Amino acid sequence: METGTVPSAEVALDRLAIQEVLAHHSRGVDRADETTLKACYWPDATVAYGGFNGNAHEFCAVLPASIKRYTATQHTITNICARIDGDTAAVETYVTAYHFQVGESEMTYLGRYLDRFARRDGVWKIQHRQVVMDWNQNAPTTAVMSGPPFDGLARGARFPEDPLYDML
Numbered sequence: 001m002e003t004g005t006v007p008s009a010e011v012a013l014d015r016l017a018i019q020e021v022l023a024h025h026s027r028g029v030d031r032a033d034e035t036t037l038k039a040c041y042w043p044d045a046t047v048a049y050g051g052f053n054g055n056a057h058e059f060c061a062v063l064p065a066s067i068k069r070y071t072a073t074q075h076t077i078t079n080i081c082a083r084i085d086g087d088t089a090a091v092e093t094y095v096t097a098y099h100f101q102v103g104e105s106e107m108t109y110l111g112r113y114l115d116r117f118a119r120r121d122g123v124w125k126i127q128h129r130q131v132v133m134d135w136n137q138n139a140p141t142t143a144v145m146s147g148p149p150f151d152g153l154a155r156g157a158r159f160p161e162d163p164l165y166d167m168l
Contacts, residue, residue, distance in 0.1 A: 032064035
């Protein structure tokens, strides 16, 4: 489809389903929620994360322990470009990932996810993910965790303690 062409309703709905998978993946990483992560990948899917290259479900099993070494993380996704061809899609998604350790460091990672999605029985999931790093920045922490205006705010946490799980 040429850039700027109005998509059919079916293609627009496919893109929404793909965007939902991407958003849930970010949630799964940041909440260290293995079940949510696995729901984003087909069981035979693969990943190329640099430090881990192999079966996606195996990756989802080890990621929560690894991500918990940080006090908090936040993966934000933007610029989702999906080329849908029947039951497959090539999707490039920009990602900015923040990794915070209280009293130590703040790391910002900027890169992209290059995903191959597959639709099976009307469901879109990731079939293969390659992570591409564009750049990163590391600095001593400047976070302020208490005092106005932060006192009294709910605090993000990992699965299942995060306030999110009270509303699901």
